[in-house]
Amino acid sequence: MEKRLGKQTVKFSKAVSLLSTAAVAGQKEAEGPLASHFDIIMENAEWGEDTWEKAESKMQKSAVGRALQKAKIDAKDIKYIFAGDLLNQCIGSTFGLMAFDIPLLGVYGACSTMAETMGLAAMSIDGGYSDLSVAVTSSHFCTAERQYRNPLEYGGQRTPTAQWTVTGSGAVVLSEKGNGPYITHFTSGKVVDLGVKDANNMGAAMAPAAADTLAAHFEDTGRSPNFYDLIVSGDLGTVGKSIIVDLMCEKGFEIGENYDDCGCMIFDIEKQDMHAGGSGCGCGAITLCGYIMDRIRNGELKNVLFMGTGALLSPTSTLQGESIPAVAHAVAISAERE
Amino acid sequence: MEKRLGKQTVKFSKAVSLLSTAAVAGQKEAEGPLASHFDIIMENAEWGEDTWEKAESKMQKSAVGRALQKAKIDAKDIKYIFAGDLLNQCIGSTFGLMAFDIPLLGVYGACSTMAETMGLAAMSIDGGYSDLSVAVTSSHFCTAERQYRNPLEYGGQRTPTAQWTVTGSGAVVLSEKGNGPYITHFTSGKVVDLGVKDANNMGAAMAPAAADTLAAHFEDTGRSPNFYDLIVSGDLGTVGKSIIVDLMCEKGFEIGENYDDCGCMIFDIEKQDMHAGGSGCGCGAITLCGYIMDRIRNGELKNVLFMGTGALLSPTSTLQGESIPAVAHAVAISAERE
Numbered sequence: 001m002e003k004r005l006g007k008q009t010v011k012f013s014k015a016v017s018l019l020s021t022a023a024v025a026g027q028k029e030a031e032g033p034l035a036s037h038f039d040i041i042m043e044n045a046e047w048g049e050d051t052w053e054k055a056e057s058k059m060q061k062s063a064v065g066r067a068l069q070k071a072k073i074d075a076k077d078i079k080y081i082f083a084g085d086l087l088n089q090c091i092g093s094t095f096g097l098m099a100f101d102i103p104l105l106g107v108y109g110a111c112s113t114m115a116e117t118m119g120l121a122a123m124s125i126d127g128g129y130s131d132l133s134v135a136v137t138s139s140h141f142c143t144a145e146r147q148y149r150n151p152l153e154y155g156g157q158r159t160p161t162a163q164w165t166v167t168g169s170g171a172v173v174l175s176e177k178g179n180g181p182y183i184t185h186f187t188s189g190k191v192v193d194l195g196v197k198d199a200n201n202m203g204a205a206m207a208p209a210a211a212d213t214l215a216a217h218f219e220d221t222g223r224s225p226n227f228y229d230l231i232v233s234g235d236l237g238t239v240g241k242s243i244i245v246d247l248m249c250e251k252g253f254e255i256g257e258n259y260d261d262c263g264c265m266i267f268d269i270e271k272q273d274m275h276a277g278g279s280g281c282g283c284g285a286i287t288l289c290g291y292i293m294d295r296i297r298n299g300e301l302k303n304v305l306f307m308g309t310g311a312l313l314s315p316t317s318t319l320q321g322e323s324i325p326a327v328a329h330a331v332a333i334s335a336e337r338e
Numbered sequence: 339m340e341k342r343l344g345k346q347t348v349k350f351s352k353a354v355s356l357l358s359t360a361a362v363a364g365q366k367e368a369e370g371p372l373a374s375h376f377d378i379i380m381e382n383a384e385w386g387e388d389t390w391e392k393a394e395s396k397m398q399k400s401a402v403g404r405a406l407q408k409a410k411i412d413a414k415d416i417k418y419i420f421a422g423d424l425l426n427q428c429i430g431s432t433f434g435l436m437a438f439d440i441p442l443l444g445v446y447g448a449c450s451t452m453a454e455t456m457g458l459a460a461m462s463i464d465g466g467y468s469d470l471s472v473a474v475t476s477s478h479f480c481t482a483e484r485q486y487r488n489p490l491e492y493g494g495q496r497t498p499t500a501q502w503t504v505t506g507s508g509a510v511v512l513s514e515k516g517n518g519p520y521i522t523h524f525t526s527g528k529v530v531d532l533g534v535k536d537a538n539n540m541g542a543a544m545a546p547a548a549a550d551t552l553a554a555h556f557e558d559t560g561r562s563p564n565f566y567d568l569i570v571s572g573d574l575g576t577v578g579k580s581i582i583v584d585l586m587c588e589k590g591f592e593i594g595e596n597y598d599d600c601g602c603m604i605f606d607i608e609k610q611d612m613h614a615g616g617s618g619c620g621c622g623a624i625t626l627c628g629y630i631m632d633r634i635r636n637g638e639l640k641n642v643l644f645m646g647t648g649a650l651l652s653p654t655s656t657l658q659g660e661s662i663p664a665v666a667h668a669v670a671i672s673a674e675r676e
Contacts, residue, residue, distance in 0.1 A: 001514070003466045004417070008441050010467045051658050079342070080526065088426040089652035090446045094529055094663050103346050103526035104665060105454060106446040106650075108428045116443060120458065127465030128341045129348045147654075176339070188418065188441035191432055312444075314427035316485075320389050325432050327442060 003126070006220030008213070009187040012126040015337055017178030019132075020071035023290035024063045026141065026167025029278075032267045037290035038168075039066050045142050045167065052142040053087065056169075057096030059282075060085070060138045063171035063289075064100065067134065071173045075100045078173075079130035082117035084108050085138045086165075086281055088147060092138050102134070110310030111206075111235050112189070113137040114170060114285040115329040118306075119186035121174045122331065131176045138169035139280030148199070148315055161201040163237045163263060163279035170285025181296045185221060185332035189213035191312065193325035199318045203240025203263075203276055206309045209326035210236060211247035213307060217330050218253055225255045229301045232292065233328070234284025234308040237263040237277035262287035284308050296335050304333045341464070344558030346551070347525040350464040353675055355516030357470075358409035361628035362401045364479065364505025367616075370605045375628035376506075377404050383480050383505065390480040391425065394507075395434030397620075398423070398476045401509035401627075402438065405472070409511045413438045416511075417468035420455035422446050423476045424503075424619055426485060430476050440472070448648030449544075449573050450527070451475040452508060452623040453667040456644075457524035459512045460669065469514045476507035477618030486537070486653055499539040501575045501601060501617035508623025519634045523559060523670035527551035529650065531663035537656045541578025541601075541614055544647045547664035548574060549585035551645060555668050556591055563593045567639045570630065571666070572622025572646040575601040575615035600625035622646050634673050642671045 003010045025038040026045065035041075040062055047055040060083065068075055081100065084107035085092035097104055109116035117135035124130040142152060144165040150156040174183065192209035210233055218224060225231060225248075236244060241261040248255050262284045263277035288306050295301045307330035313322070341348045363376040364383065373379075378400055385393040398421065406413055419438065422445035423430035435442055447454035455473035462468040480490060482503040488494045512521065530547035548571055556562060563569060563586075574582060579599040586593050600622045601615035626644050633639045645668035651660070 001417075001466060001469045004468070013466075053654060053658065079339075084444075084446060086427075087652065088654060089448065089650060091650070091652045091655050094650040094665070095655065095660065098529040098531055098663055101528055104529050105458070105526060105667075106422075106448075106665075108422060108444040108446040110427065110444075120443065123461060123465055123467060127461055127467070128339060128351075129461060129465075130342070131339045188443060190439055191436040191442050193436055312427060312429070312432035314425065314429045316391060316426060317429050317433065320391065322433065325436055327432070327444075329443075 008216040009185055009220035011185050012122055014126045014176060016122045016125045016183045017175045018181045019173040019175045019178050020067045021172050021289035021293045022063050022066035022070060023286035024059045024169045025286050029166055029168055029266060034266055034291045037294050038286060052140055053091060056092040056138055056140040056143050059169035060092055060096035060136055063169040064134055064136050067171040067173050073132060073173060075102060078102045078132050078134050080105055080124050081134045082107055082121045083136045084113040086144055109327060110312050111281050112308035112310030112327050112329045113281045115306060115308030115331050118172060118183060118331045119329055122183040122186055125174055125176050133174045134171060136171040137281040137285050139165050139282035141165045141167045144280060158275055159200045161239050161276050163202055163276045164274050165280035166266060166278045166283035168282030168286035170289035172289060181333050181335050182337055183331050184334050187213055187217040187330040189328040191325045191327050193323050195323045197323050199313060202279060202311045203237040204243060205311050205324035206236055206326040207240040207243035207247060210307060210309045210328040211244050213328040213330055214248060215251045215253060225253055228258055228303045228305045231255055231259045231305045233261045235263040235279040236261045236309055237279060239276045302335045306331050306333060346554040347523055347558035349523050350460055352464045352514060354460045354463045354521045355513045356519050357511040357513045357516045358405045359510050359627035359631045360401050360404035360408060361624035362397045362507045363624050367504055367506055367604060372604055372629045375632050376624060390478055391429060394430040394476055394478040394481050397507035398430055398434035398474055401507040402472055402474050405509040405511050411470060411511060413440060416440045416470050416472050418443055418462050419472045420445055420459045421474045422451040424482055447665060448650050449619050450646035450648030450665050450667045451619045453644060453646030453669050456510060456521060456669045457667055460521040460524055463512050463514050471512045472509060474509040475619040475623050477503050477620035479503045479505045482618060496613055497538045499577050499614050501540055501614045502612050503618040504604060504616045504621035506620030506624035508627035510627060519671050519673050520675055521669050522672050525551055525555040525668040527666040529663045529665050531661055533661045535661045537651060540617060540649045541575040542581060543649050543662035544574055544664040545578040545581035545585060548645060548647045548666040549582050551666040551668055552586060553589045553591060563591055566596055566641045566643045569593055569597045569643045571599045573601040573617040574599045574647055575617060577614045640673045644669050644671060
């Protein structure tokens with residue numbers, strides 16, 4: 001357990017390098033403020049496929065393909081793909097990644113998936129099991145609405161606390177070689193459920209789990225929030241973002257100007273009429289793989305804590321009257337090695 | 339990559355010990371030939387809960403609780419639970435394991451989940467990230483039928499190739515200390531899809547992926563099939579079992595009397611009218627955690643290769659006319675260290 005820090009964190013002893021990242025984004029995301037940071041823009045929700053689900057699979061395939069291309073790596077040299085998505089049985093990943101012919105380790109962490117896959121992929125490198133691994137996830141507004149809420153044709157009214165599932169897929173190539181940025185720590189989260197039952201208020205459901213993981217990260221590493229140039233959660237949205245700041249304050253940690261949430265960053269919320277902001281695995285994934293990584297690479301950011309936030313509900317559990325448990329996992333990314 | 343063997347296999351350098359295992363089984367499973375090897379028998383499908391889904395969550399909680407009790411380990415000393423199940427958004431795991439207050443790394447590998455969670459949990463120990471990890475999965479006949487096929491009340495006729503989803507949950511406590519049995523190798527699988535579209539013939543859909551992983555394991559390790567006292571797949575059933583023997587023969591590997599399938603072992607197929615045998619994550623999980631581990635512990639088996647087999651379909655992909663991709667992961671278990 002030489003790599004263990006405290007209760008929930010591991011510190012990697014090797015330099016686990018992020019060789020390349022790629023982001024595939026939908027139309028609405030390409031109309032937002034981060035547009036110039038995305039590698040591939042979809043012309044519409046179908047993207048040339050018969051079904052939205054197949055479009056989502058194509059998104060993962062394209063994100064991984066572009067990330068490999070940017071890193072100048074052949075798919076056959078990748079040892080593992082860690083992947084997952086929001087679709088039942090993770091069909092976005094399984095159908096999308098099949099053609100690469102690489103061992104696939106499927107992950108389910110709801111919208112925390114990008115951080116979970118990156119953490120596990122980093123473990124695979126640091127542990128000596130792989131020299132090259134890929135982490136990828138996706139979400140698609142149309143597949144998510146159909147599965148979790150109502151058919152789009154129904155035209156349901158959205159509540160003020162509702163978030164908009166981002167259409168996007170982000171992929172990362174991790175390597176035991178390379179000159180960074182590096183994944184240095186992985187803090188894994190516990191399932192936290194404070195009893196929120198409103199499936200249209202995910203931010204409130206996820207904030208307690210996010211605060212739990214964030215506090216664990218600071219306690220385990222001895223770092224204070226201001227160590228980071230940016231602490232960024234995946235998709236708490238405007239509601240969850242204000243809750244987590246309060247919860248962290250109660251726990252004795254002040255997160256302020258260096259904290260933001262991908263769900264608040266990815267859209268121009270008012271102009272694009274996004275209610276409480278963006279959500280979905282793809283929200284954190286493309287904000288990280290596009291915008292944030294660009295800022296790390298150009299020297300604007302040195303130390304970033306990226307935390308994926310997942311609401312672990314299903315339509316079945318909601319219909320059965322259950323509350324919404326949540327989980328958050330975090331990876332620390334540094335431009336330089338300590 | 340010092341622990342890498344060939345394309346898909348890792349060999350653990352530490353002794354990753356299986357401290358304890360526990361198996362929770364349903365009624366029908368308790369009427370089968372392996373009954374005496376299960377730790378807990380459910381009196382009915384509801385098991386005192388309002389819904390079958392909550393019963394499945396209780397199964398995972400009980401399996402982990404019993405495994406911890408048998409190993410005399412406090413939940414607070416466990417660093418990670420690797421868990422997954424067949425339910426949409428893996429609610430069997432998330433609702434079931436919440437109370438343990440342990441970091442949860444969710445996994446989706448369909449019915450390959452037990453092998454995937456054990457492989458990842460073994461990596462967490464061997465990699466120096468954890469001294470104690472848990473791997474767990476479950477399936478429940480009633481929740482699976484409702485989600486994947488028809489409401490039970492519909493009384494649909496089963497085809498001859500149909501398998502019966504096992505009601506069961508198996509849990510394993512892995513440790514960096516202990517006197518074995520040991521997990522020595524983990525062979526992770528690629529997604530394989532030969533175009534089978536019949537969701538009532540999972541065995542045929544999964545056999546090619548299973549053969550692919552099995553062949554990779556023998557090639558990577560240099561072991562021949564007869565190294566193992568038992569090679570056991572999770573839930574190919576009678577149809578898949580006969581296909582994989584042929585496929586392996588074509589690949590130049592003879593697997594014969596030392597090969598069996600948990601789906602064929604767990605029920606008295608004719609007497610219990612089980613058509614093509616058992617299936618589901620729980621099928622491999624409780625056969626391994628109950629019967630097979632008992633045989634390893636009492637000295638009957640020394641070297642076992644356990645391969646979880648997963649069909650990566652969803653009702654959505656089936657309704658959209660897609661074929662059934664599959665994946666298989668394998669862990670090698672030895673009573674003694676090499």
